Amino acid sequence: MSDSLKIYEVGPRDGLQNEAQLIDSEQKKALVAGLVAAGLHHIELTSFVHPKAVPQMADADALMAYGRTTWPQNDFIGLVFNQRGYDRALAAGCRSMAFGVSVTETFSEKNTRMSSQRAYEITRDLMAQAQRDGIWTRIYVMTAWVCPFEGITPPHRTIALAEKLWQLEPDELAIADTIGHANPLDVGHLMENLGRRLDMQKLAVHLHDTQAIGLANATTALQAGVRIFDSSVGGLGGCPFAPGAAGNLATEDLVFLAYKLGLGTGVDFARLWDVVYQIEGYVGRPIGGRIRQWWESQCAQEPSLTFG
Structure with a gap:
């Protein structure tokens, strides 16, 4: 397996979508500029959903157009759940799209107002369009380990859906711990199982740090062979449709683990820490991964300390 990690940064989308304080477009542009300057080149920029459902994503079209125009060499991904979202993303210049299907029915209804089967059918149709349009694609397998409404997700159900979605030939398949309640053993076992059935080089994990074991989950995924990880700068994140979903695995923690x-x-x-401090001012509260206290203590002793 590779001796490097691909970090798929979800801060501008998953990180901000649940923030009560509105982050304006200029602040988002500054955030994206900081992430690019820090060396992050795979960034889930926004989601093309109705602004009434997720107010923080109301500027999706303009933000995607800005990113694509300013850094055409970078990979800016838009999250899409229906035909209208796909059309908007395409019109904004989006060349990389993510779709999602939940393993559990209740979360699917709460998140997208449709059954898992209907979400699969829409994803199937959008994937076909994306492939014709030359769009890079990713599919999320949501509630892969635990559902906020139905509890523990049986592994065989996750595997069955993952194999079904694999047949649509996405460029990446992301296995998502949607609310951050998975445990390290279950994460490792599921990813080992999927790795034997599918191509591990195209499998990603999407982890939250709700119960303070995000890094432990990342470690067992690494041991299973995963080399694509989702994370959010500052550990920002949460889902308005998933009770109990706290912040994502912090990008700074993941980078330090690597x-x-x-x-x-x-x-x-x-x-990267410059970006953490920058967005901290936007959200109006302290943020940052578990490494923050150590990092700041080391910088106080050696201000030029860095690595990359």
Whole structure:
């Protein structure tokens, strides 16, 4: 397997979507500029949903157009759940799209107002369009381990849906711990199982740190062979349709874990912290991964400390 990690940054989308304080377009542009400067090149920028459902994403069209125009070499992904969202994303210049299907019915109804089967059918049709349009694609397998409404998700159901979605030939398939309630053993076992059935090089994990074991879950996924990880700068995140979903795995924690294990990320750690402090001012409260206290204590002793 690769000796480097692909970090798929979800801060501008998953990180901000549940924030009560509205983050304006100029602040988002500054956030994206900081992420790019820190070496993050795969960024889930926004979601093309109705602004009444997710007010923070009301500027999706303009933000995607800005990103694509300013950094055409970067991979900016838009999350899409229906035909209208797909059409909007395409019109905004989006060349990478993510879709999602929930393993559990209740979450599917709460999140997208449709059954899992209907969400699959829409994803199937959008995937066909995306492939004709030359769009890079990712599909999320949501509530892969635990559902906020139905509890523990039986592994065989997740595997069955993952295999079904794999047949649609996405560029990546992301297995999502939607509310951050998975445990490390279950994460490792499921990813090992999926890795034997599918192509591990195209499998990603989407982790939250709700119960303070996001890094432990990431470690067992790494041991299983996963090399694509979702994370959010500052540990921001949460889902308005998933009670109990706290912040995502912090990008700074993930980058430091990779560093400790001798795995490259291409991320400039010091510049990444510049982004954490920047967005902290936007949201109006302290943020940052579990590494923050150690990092700041080390910088106080050695201001030029950095790695990447």
